[in-house]
Amino acid sequence: MRNIVNISLPKEMVQAVEESMKKNNFATKSEFFRAILRTWLEDKLAKELEESRKELQQGKGKILKSLKTLR
Secondary structure, eight states: OOOOOOOOOOHHHHHHHHHHHTTTTTSSSHHHHHHHHHHHHHHHHHHHHHHHHHHHHHTOOOOOOGGGOOO
């Protein structure tokens, strides 16, 4: 199920969106913004994973043997 989200953008940003849509073959603005959000979420997850790796290397992390140890 999808929800509708309306956003307000300045004229310059709308032009940038429309140009990028044409350049990258997005059919709709929704498709464009979904792609941006997916990339943002992937980047966020990658940063969190990198932070976890650093914690493990520094001996601060905890290796889980099962999901029960999460609780």
